[in-house]
Amino acid sequence: xxxxxxxxxxxxxxxxxxxxxxxxxxxxxxxxxxxxxxxxxxxxxxxxxxxxxxxxxxxxxxxxxxxxxxxxxxxxxxxxxxxxxxxxxxxxxxxxxxxxxxxxxxxxxxxxxxxxxxxxxxxxxxxxxxxxxxxxxxxxxxxxxxxxxxxxxxxxxxxxxxxxxxxxxxxxxxxxxxxxxxxxxxxxxxxxxxxxxxxxxxxxxxxxxxxxxx
Numbered sequence: 176x177x178x179x180x181x182x183x184x185x186x187x188x189x190x191x192x193x194x195x196x197x198x199x200x201x202x203x204x205x206x207x208x209x210x211x212x213x214x215x216x217x218x219x220x221x222x223x224x225x226x227x228x229x230x231x232x233x234x235x236x237x238x239x240x241x242x243x244x245x246x247x248x249x250x251x252x253x254x255x256x257x258x259x260x261x262x263x264x265x266x267x268x269x270x271x272x273x274x275x276x277x278x279x280x281x282x283x284x285x286x287x288x289x290x291x292x293x294x295x296x297x298x299x300x301x302x303x304x305x306x307x308x309x310x311x312x313x314x315x316x317x318x319x320x321x322x323x324x325x326x327x328x329x330x331x332x333x334x335x336x337x338x339x340x341x342x343x344x345x346x347x348x349x350x351x352x353x354x355x356x357x358x359x360x361x362x363x364x365x366x367x368x369x370x371x372x373x374x375x376x377x378x379x380x381x382x383x384x385x386x387x388x389x
Contacts, residue, residue: 176250177303177320177337179374180278181205181292181385182213184300189214189274192300192342195227205384206279208377209233209249215318216272217307218349225349230271234319235310236261242310245317251306253323253338253357262319265306270352271318272345273303273337277385279374280333280367290374291332292385293367304338304348304357326359332367339364 183203189195193216207213215230233245248261256262277294278301295301304321321338329336339360340348347353369388373379 176333176335177278177280177322178209178249179377180207180273180275180303180320180337182207182274182300183276183382184274188300189227193227193272193274193302193345194225196224197227199227199229201229203382204380205382206374206377206380207232209246211377213318214274215305215307215316216274216302216345216349217270218346225345228316230307230316230318232319233317234261234265234306234308235315235317236308237264237310239310242315248319250322250335251319253304253321253354256306256321256354256357262306265308265319266352266354269307269309270349271305271307272340272349273305273318273320275301275303275337277301278303278337279370280329280336282332282369289388290370290372291367292370292374293329293332293336293365295364296366301337302340302342302345304340321357323357323359326365327362328365328367329359 219226234248235245281288307318
């Protein structure tokens, strides 16, 4: 499960990496948690290009009776997307990419769970494969992060990880939903290191969370 991540790249960086034109200011977040709003990239047929928008983390299917179902749908397993009623329609019609600078996973240790930050070696933004939905009269837009088996870098920390797309594959995912892209990224893309347990609380949201644990 991916239950926490960071997104602190400036808007100009997101415009460059994800090919979007929007300029709205979203404050850096070092500890994004479920039910919070975060930047998401999707392909707009009306605009004929990618667009950046804010969505709520935790997918709420269009047929859901209430918003609470989103709390259980923060992740979607790549292996079963096509089988699950919650994800089938979105997989076909509503794919997205979630910009991130890193994600947190917790390693089980004798002394308890130790959080790790996992990011690119070159500190460039990551693009998680995701799905989005529109729900209710207020047209709530929400998203889920697609997960896959951990690669060898992440595996010592956790058994699962987000699907991290190659930049060259962004268009293929957004426009045609190439499911063969839903696999672990290469081991040498990432680095993982322990961080402070302050990240356990979503109330803590500052750059110090990214510092290696002492």
